Amino acid sequence: MWFIFVQSLFAGEKSPKDVPVATLLRIGFSPKLVAIWKKKTNAPRDEFFQWRRSLKGKEAALVSKLWKEENLNFPNSPNQPYQNRESHKNLGLEHPKESPTKQKHLEVGTYDLGLREYLFLGLGHQNLDVQYLPREEKNHSSFAFGGYTKGQRFSLEKRDEDFLYGIDLKAHSFRLTSGNRYKPIPHFYFAKDPNFYSQMDRPNSPLPQSIQSSHFFGYQFPNKTNPFEFGVYYAPGFSYAPGIYFTSPNKSYSGVWSVRENKSSLFVNDTYDLKKAGKHRIQSESIFHPKESVGFLYTKSESENSNFFLDSTVYRDSPLLYGNVTSGEIRPEIPQTLGYMRASYKYILGGEGLSSMEGHRYESGGSGFFPILVSNFGNILYRYRQYYESGNYQYKEIGRALFYEWRKERTVYSIGFESREMGGQWEGKIAIPILQGHLLELSAIFREGNLKTRAWFENWTYASDFNINLTDREEIIKLKYVSPFLSLNVSYSEKENSPTPILFINFQFLHFIEI
Template sequence: MVRFYAIPGNSRVRLIDLLFYGVLVRVNLFCWMIFMIPIAPLQSAPTPKSQSNKQKDYKYATQYKKTEQKRKEPTIVSAHSFKPKDKEDEVQFSVGGSVQQFQSRYADAKESSKVTNFGEMRWKRLSVLGESRGDRSLGSISYKNDYIDLGLGHRYKSIPGFFFAKDPEFYNTLGENQPIRESAFLNFLPGYFSPGIFFSQDITGDKPGFSLVFPEKTLAVTYSPETEKRSLYANFYRTPMKFYPGKTKVLFTLNGEAIGTKTDYFGIFHTKIEHPESKLYLEGLTYKDDNGFLLQSSDSFQSSQENAINSWIAIGIGPYHRIEAFDSVEIGQRERYQSIRWGIWETVLGSPVYRYRDYSYWSEMDGKRFEDFTRADAILWMYHGKSIDWLIGREIRYNGDRTTEAGLNFRGNGWKLETSVLFQAETNRFRSPVERFSGYDTVQIALSDRAKILRFRFRTEFIEWNITSSERINREGSFLFMNLQYNWIF
């Protein structure tokens, strides 16, 4: 029980206010000294105001009165007034498709050309799509609300991922809806932890499979009891990580997916940790292909479709300094290289770069083991800017192998142009690393023995043109792949 003595009128309230004010002052001072973070603003004692502050107070008071008057005035609705349409009420149309051509003396002429076109209508939560895929006419329908996410047909799926249930003959990089096999998907409570069931003959067999999609589709897992196939999908793009208060953010990226059983699977995962202020980064990539299923191109830049387990890791500072290693393992053989490159000095036009590599190869057949090893030196000229970057250089290996490489890339507002070329001597004993595109925009590092590789890609928001050309050693055959995609929304 609290008693008050000799305190007239409302002075009890003043005493309580005074005690509360004193405690709050001490807490704020303590937090400011320890954490530099005040809990709540303290009202300072009244001080004489300057003329400018008085004018500001008068201006704010006048605006407040006008606002209050407008609130009190009755709203008059005329016969011609109308409510503007919601964006969800508007009908949205889109058209798209792709034309694909693969030319090689090893390819069937009938299967070398592939064409697909589609038209889509979206209204509120409903989407309907019709398409021609080769000589087939297909349809798809999707319905989404706060409780269910339903997809039927050959385009819509509630499980994220580029490769999940994908049609191996087609791909799409301009939209989120991939050409897929005939499938059915049903997920509950989309946007939250969303359980679901699905059916896709190639993955589930004759019985349905089960899925769980995490909020914002950052993770997704599936399991099919009949085929025992599993899948894992992850998508964390440049997620900020703060280890200490007030320190610079570290950005974390992890994306990719894997599909298959414990013994027979394929997939690709890419991860990167970067510190934007210091330009320091650590990056890694691992993938296992399935006869070219992961590639955007029909040309794998390899003599055969090896399904090796490939791993690549790099650490660097900025665009000119990097240490990296690559390892490729398959049945009976293993191939790897280690590399370090260092910018000598940076100028307005880029930097001359020295690169050292060593290559090694092991193979075993009929109980016999074969090993080979060599080193290499390369001089490159590199430039990396906001809208343009290039690279040109030549590598000479100690065993007599020779390679020449060059690249030129342009970037603009909503568009990107990429070109690269690699030439190898036909007598080279070791394969050279090249870049291939996988999924939406993931770059694969692979080893190739092709004598010549040319790559061209032009991309905007509504069109993409992709061309690759390569030639085998000793002129045993050339390959040309072209893919043109378009997608307009109106």
């Protein structure tokens, strides 16, 4: 079989890059495998074959079937001829990596621009339609121009009436970032501009999160992959005194610390594949301060066979995080601490629990769900949930819900109705990865009657893949479309017996010009 596969490599006439998505889906590729295929076929040749050899089971069979039916051949880089026969044999048909300047693709959630030089144009506009807000807090617009050349980044922009700059300069092993756009740490909370946020903020993005005036100077220690970075910063929007910062080689861990003010922030975004012990992911960002600490922690674990899942999230929200209004949410008046956990078997059998403390208001609850009907076209689930509220009031409610759900990887379709003693609520959510790097999300809830406790609203947020919060709003609709070049975020909500609904619209556009 290996000999036949080797023959097919050199007898093929079509490049894997040229295979359309429709063909991949016809062969039987899942949306996840399609995205990985597109990523790997645009990567260097040796990386592709290393991935190809790592496949097992159904995925390996599908790739072999595609290779045979489409008569594929992965061509060598025209600038790099084959190695000698002995080296070629030792590498297992691998070839030297292509020059980064030949990499033309965008990875899922990542701006993989290699070492290409480019200019960019960025536009953004947001509107928050709330009756009691002054005009200057409702509308915000921005225009940015910048580029990447000879290893250096720069941006010039206009946010509302302010003209700002950003530079990211490297010389030898030293790095300097200054202004209102670039920073060596991936933190979202750190010194963020309260009136703007960027959905383009992904690895290597030319338009990361808008920040207040910040300055970093550090040293990049040599490493086989990416450098470890350590240095000093000054950002009066975060701490009045200067401090130190660090980032790990892959930026999965980073932090800042103002010694004099005793204020720090830590960022974590990492995955762990423990083989038989399963796969685990952790996301966290926190700000620690003697007066008040805020942040979130999200973890997700799944078994080796992807049958068992465990999600947990805990966060502390506070007015300290909001200088104004961001992301369509009104800043909280008092701090809130919330914890949530869900365990399930294939998302069809399991339970969940929640606990929240907001001032003198305490809410908690638990639920269990199980399938009534299971099929390849989706599942019918029954959910029993208990709601408790104590502190200011003493309430207890029972919710019984019936849902239709279909889940596969990051694709989710769910709609259902929960009945309570004093009313009920419709809940729905949709998440659809569209090709590579595009994601469409919709979540909604409609409450009716005289419900005594708040709803658990499953919500996708910027900083983490998943979050859940409590809401007493009568109606919420959230729509988000994100791609490497365009994003749209729309949120509409109404409060019971309130004539002032909240409408939030944020639009962002990014265009590259290769030079």
